[in-house]
Amino acid sequence: MRVMVAGAGIGGLCLAQGLLRAGIDVRVYEREAAADSRYQGFRIGLNGAGLAALRECLPGRLHGLLEAVLGSIAGERRVVDQHLALLRQLPPADGGAAADRQVLRRLLLAGLADRVEFGRAVVGYTERADRTVVARFADGTSAVGELLVGADGVGSPVRRQLLPEAEVVTVAGNALLGRTPLTERSAALVPGFGTIVRGPGACMLLGRMQFRRPPRLAAAELAPEIDLPDIGDYLRWVVMLPGPLGPAPGAPVPGDWAGVRDRLLALIDGWHPDLVDVVRRSDVANSSPLTVRHARPVAHWGTRRVTLLGDAIHVMPPSGGQGANTALRDAALLCRSLTAAHRGEAGLPAAVEAYERRMLDYGFTAVRESLEQLPQFTPAP
Structure with a gap:
């Protein structure tokens, strides 16, 4: 059995690791030029x-x-105003862990060098009578396998062909995603799991990323063949806005973080100095506007030689903290189903259908729950 995966994000790579572990031939095709091209x-x-x-x-x-x-994500959760006065104490969170997406992605690429092809954008597919599927690439070439998995994100060309009626909704307003190096001063803003700042015209969410060990040093000792990014501890923050930021029409422009940051600083002028400092010291190369989207539920489409995983099928707002978790859950479940087919314990179509029906159930439950939680992070217009 050969499985083709469109997309080398966290979900697609997690699936590839599991399939390789099970002895299944897997190939991953990623449209980006390299693992660190953006x-x-x-x-x-x-x-x-x-x-x-x-x-x-x-x-x-x-x-x-x-x-x-x-890293750890546990302890108290609190809601404060723009001057850091306590508005509400939320039930404490316990369990789970914080992960840096770039570090995790590089870790998931370990051992897949001959299985992942960068600069290979899957733009469509053709199912054939011999029970194979042909993946077509933007450069005019193609590849053949028994199954194509669309793990190619919210703009998935695979989903658009498989489910042309599927809807992805863009949430009104704007959001900004920021990263600021962690200091003793900024760490005090998040004494536990996270802090929500509710200010006039904006809502800010703060969380720490403190590695148990520096990633590059940990890899050098525990797995020298893996080159993890040299990333230090940081404060992750998101600002939710009811509409466009500043006088310029439309949403902030990606790649112009310095300009976006300056407009945000003008908006939060008068907020607590520690909050202003977090925005002022944000990492220009690793901060950006964030478009919040969610998928509308779809019924099971009838199993084919093509299926979907992660944001390609059930993209959701970050408000529930379930997007990456659901994609990883998809990967493990699909891996189990395909492993059963590989062992002769189930036919491939039946194995894929079992995955799809379960995935649609819990995946769109997660979308609904994330939407239900979104209002608490959204400022009034």
């Missing part, structure tokens, strides 16, 4: 299900390195 976003929270799925697919030899480069 910044990948940053701190995500991994819950128990996400961590379990990740460990299930990742080779045992890398579990120690994974644990070393995670």
